Amino acid sequence: MNPIIHQLTDLDKYVTYNSKPLCLFSGGLDGSYLLYYLSKLNCSEIYALTVDIGGDLDKKFVSEFCQKLGVHLLIVDKLIEFASDFVVPAIAAQACYLGGHPISASLSRPLMAKTAYEIAEKLQCNIVLHTSDRSQNSLRRFNGALHSLGTSACFGSPYEFSAIPREKKRQILNEAGFRMFDDRLYSSDSNFWGREFEYGKLDDPEEINVPEFLYKWTQKTCKEKNINISIDFSQGIPIKLNDAYVDFIPLVNKLNQLVGSYSLGRYIGLEEIGDGNKVQEVREMPAAFILFSAYRHLESGCLSAECIREKMHLEQLWVREAVEGRWYDPLRKATNAFIQQLAQEVNGSVSYELSEGQVKLTSIKAEKPLYIRDRSFYDTLDRSADKFSQALQQLYKKNCN
Numbered sequence: 001m002n003p004i005i006h007q008l009t010d011l012d013k014y015v016t017y018n019s020k021p022l023c024l025f026s027g028g029l030d031g032s033y034l035l036y037y038l039s040k041l042n043c044s045e046i047y048a049l050t051v052d053i054g055g056d057l058d059k060k061f062v063s064e065f066c067q068k069l070g071v072h073l074l075i076v077d078k079l080i081e082f083a084s085d086f087v088v089p090a091i092a093a094q095a096c097y098l099g100g101h102p103i104s105a106s107l108s109r110p111l112m113a114k115t116a117y118e119i120a121e122k123l124q125c126n127i128v129l130h131t132s133d134r135s136q137n138s139l140r141r142f143n144g145a146l147h148s149l150g151t152s153a154c155f156g157s158p159y160e161f162s163a164i165p166r167e168k169k170r171q172i173l174n175e176a177g178f179r180m181f182d183d184r185l186y187s188s189d190s191n192f193w194g195r196e197f198e199y200g201k202l203d204d205p206e207e208i209n210v211p212e213f214l215y216k217w218t219q220k221t222c223k224e225k226n227i228n229i230s231i232d233f234s235q236g237i238p239i240k241l242n243d244a245y246v247d248f249i250p251l252v253n254k255l256n257q258l259v260g261s262y263s264l265g266r267y268i269g270l271e272e273i274g275d276g277n278k279v280q281e282v283r284e285m286p287a288a289f290i291l292f293s294a295y296r297h298l299e300s301g302c303l304s305a306e307c308i309r310e311k312m313h314l315e316q317l318w319v320r321e322a323v324e325g326r327w328y329d330p331l332r333k334a335t336n337a338f339i340q341q342l343a344q345e346v347n348g349s350v351s352y353e354l355s356e357g358q359v360k361l362t363s364i365k366a367e368k369p370l371y372i373r374d375r376s377f378y379d380t381l382d383r384s385a386d387k388f389s390q391a392l393q394q395l396y397k398k399n400c401n
Contacts, residue, residue, distance in 0.1 A: 004143070005129060005156030008037060008164075014127060014154060015041045021127040022047040022120045022153075024112055024142075025073075027062045028188075029181050030131035030159065033169040036176060037158075039069045049119060050075045051112045053082040054192025054249075056216075065178070074119060079192060082111050083249050087193050089336055091291050092236045092343040093318045101267035101281055102288040103322060104194030109138050110327035113145035120153050128155040133163065135279050137271065137323055144325025166199065186214065192252060194285040205280045208268060217260035218284045220356060228362065229258065230351040231294045236343025238291060252287045260286035262354045271323070290359070294350035301366035302345050314338055 003014060015021060021038055025031040025048040038046050048071050050062050059075060066073040086107040095103050113130075120128050128151060132139035139157060146155045170181045187199045197214050201207065212219075232240035241251050259265055265286030270278040299308065314335050321332035347367035353360040364371075372378045 002152065003154040005127070005154060005158055005160075007161040008158045009162070010156075011038065011041060011158055015043050017042055017044050019043050019127060020045045020047065020123060020125040021129060022049055022116060022123070022125040023129040024049050024051070024116055024131070025062060025066075026050060026189075027058050027065070028131070029166055029169055029173075029184055030187070032065060032178065032181070033164070033173060034129065034131055034158065035066070035069055035071055036173060036178070039071065046071045047119075047123065047125060048073045049116055051108075051115050052077045053079050053108055053111070055190030055195065056188065057190075061180070065180075068178070076115055076119070078111055078115055079249065082108065082191065082193075083252070086111055087252070088237055088248065089340065091238070091288075091295055092346070093336070093339050094292055094296060094312075094315045095319050095322065096292065097269065097271055097281075097319060097323060098316070100269040101271075101283060102194065102285045102292060103319060104191065104196060104283060104285060104288075105138055105189055106141060106319075106322040107193065108189075108191050109141035109325075110145040110322075113142050114149060114328075117146060117149045117151050120151065126153050128153045130155075130157050131159055132157045133159040134161075134275075135273060137273055137325070140274055140325035141323075141327070142325070144329075145327055148326070148328040188214075192249065192256075194283055194288060196281065196283040198280075198282065202282050203280050205270060208280075210268070210282055214282075215266065215284050217256050217286055218263050218266050220261065220263045222261040222354075222356065226353055226355040227258075227262075228351065228353050229290075230349050230363070231291070232349040233295065233298055233346055236295070236299075236340070236346040238294075240349070252291075255287035255290055258286075259290045259354065259359075260284065262359075263357050264354065264359060265289035274324075290352065293359070293361075294352075295346065297350050297361060297364050298348050298366060299342070299346045301364050301369050301371050302347065303342060304370065307342055311339060311342055 021043065023034055025035060035048055048066050052075055063073055090107055097103055116128050128146060130142040132142055139160060143156060173181055185200065186197050186202060189196045195217060201209060230242055231238050238251055239245060241254060265284055267283050267285065269281050271281050272278050318332060318335045318339065321329065326332055349365045351363035353362050
């Protein structure tokens with residue numbers, strides 16, 4: 001079994017001149033400090049891997065920082081794969097943690113781990129590193145994915161047992177001439193699907209006070225008092241916005257901007273970590289907010305109650321496997337297959353009226369509806385077997401007109 005990296009002293013033990021460590025790097029304080037630490041270990045080749053899946057990624061910064069350290073930087077665009085293989089299935093799975101906040105990092109981590117695994121194999125890197133600590137479920141997600149994928153490298157996070165305060169990391173980097181972290185008071189994680197924040201007072205559930213400046217997508221910028229929007233789905237995938245065909249990634253971007261401008265899509269909730277304790281999660285995900293709502297309403301018009309009941313049970317199983325780092329394991333894959341089979345029947349459109357901080361459902365139109373639009377007419381139908389079936393078909397046709 002490959003050694004697991006748990007602390008910084010493990011790097012002192014395993015990193016030699018001939019080592020080729022690969023470190024996942026998005027430009028944050030933790031990753032920057034880790035690369036700086038590695039640069040002091042007399043290692044001939046160090047690789048930083050930046051997986052581009054949208055969000056707040058500053059490519060210029062990561063490039064300049066790695067250049068100053070003499071670190072080889074690889075920036076790999078995985079946005080399309082992230083959208084199609086991780087976010088789209090999450091919509092059908094109604095991927096909210098215990099029905100609360102939509103998951104985001106739980107979707108990005110397995111893709112980042114797979115990308116690191118593939119590149120490490122190609123470059124023959126013998127160490128794969130990330131920067132999660134014990135209070136982050138991403139520790140399980142990265143390690144779980146790398147284990148499931150069967151990496152031949154030793155892997156892990158040196159911050160699991162080496163808890164260095166952000167202030168200390170910032171001070172050491174400042175003394176080394178890297179003074180670009182002075183204004184980074186909070187830790188953040190983002191992709192095109194969501195933005196998350198943590199550290200300091202953000203982590204205290206008993207005194208919740210999120211600075212407004214942290215929010216970028218859900219700042220009130222709407223120019224109209226209210227607005228109507230409609231979203232069309234085909235086999236569970238959103239394909240139209242306001243009756244116009246839009247590819248999935250720009251559709252999500254537009255919804256983040258449009259729905260977020262009405263201050264919709266902010267979430268605060270607790271999430272359990274590996275040792276049974278819980279940590280606070282703060283995030284903004286306006287596109288997820290409206291797409292999850294629309295999907296649930298539409299599937300209620302397309303699927304039987306029995307199908308939806310069983311699906312709701314499996315949704316949380318799907319989420320649990322993703323959150324706890326078993327994305328590539330058989331249980332999540334099997335659960336996903338069931339959910340995606342039902343998604344083939346989810347066709348139609350859902351409409352809303354948006355106003356500041358509020359959303360009002362205005363229409364559900366299923367392609368093959370199971371709902372009744374005229375109860376009075378339904379109550380008058382002849383209940384004899386053959387006539388009832390024919391009359392019901394006429395009623396469904398009426399629904400579609």
